[in-house]
Amino acid sequence: MSDFEAPDSLAQPFQRVRSQIELACQQAQRQPDSVALLAVSKKHPSAKIKQLHALGQNSFGENYVQEGVEKVQELSNLGIEWHFIGPIQSNKSRLVSEHFQWVHTLDSEKLARRLNEQRPEHMGPLNVLIQVNISEQSSKSGLHVTEVTDFAKTVSKMPNLKLRGLMCIPAPLDEAPLKADFSKMHQAFVELQKNYPQVDTLSMGMSGDLSSAIECGSTMVRIGSALFGQRPS
Ligand SMILES: *Cc1c(COP(=O)(O)O)cnc(C)c1O
Secondary structure (H helix, E strand, O other): OOOOOOOOOOHHHHHHHHHHHHHHHHHOOOOHHHOEEEEEOOOOOHHHHHHHHHOOOOEEEEOOHHHHHHHHHHOHHHOOEEEEOOOOOHHHHHHHHHHOOEEEEEOOHHHHHHHHHHOOHHHOOEEEEEEEOOOOOOOOOOEOHHHHHHHHHHHHOOOOEEEEEEEEOOOOOOHHHHHHHHHHHHHHHHHHHHHOOOOOEEEOOOOOOHHHHHHOOOOEEEEOHHHHOOOOO
């Protein structure tokens, strides 16, 4: 029709982010389809999710249980793959287990047991990523990287959870120490893959550091502001 785009159109940022992923893959000599894009839609209205979905994006990540569940229900006809990427309080685990296909923030046996027990049979196993506190920040969630092997063993015995890999949110670091953390994650990921053939996902990289994350082996970047603009406060 025309080149005109509404000022709030998501087409341009979507294209820009996909080009950035492609370029980072090229520079790292990786296949362009080896990195999945997860659109992080927290605090943005369902209308924006619909818009991005219409442009071809099918995986979305939410951080807050109540808000996420509302969107999942409202948009249930779109066939979106929903990822939960925020912290999960025990009393909210059931809602997550009943509405999402993925959880990126598995970090305790208690939470794993609850999600496993609460997963509805008809939905199939819940895909889970173990969150690693890779920068060893005292106040942050996630396991120490040395704890991954034992925890993976526990999780892999739970029939309603499917262990798919690892996730991290590193500290805000300069490029060199950040890449060192990303590389430690990749190493742990490769180790995990040796024992669990279904492990295929390393969730790392956000709007500000996706190229570094891809260079270090990320297979899924979680992108919010670069796609949707600043989040409403
Ligand atoms: C908000 C959030 C993102 C997206 O961050 P941006 O910097 O907006 O891309 C990714 N991962 C997690 C866990 C988040 O909470």
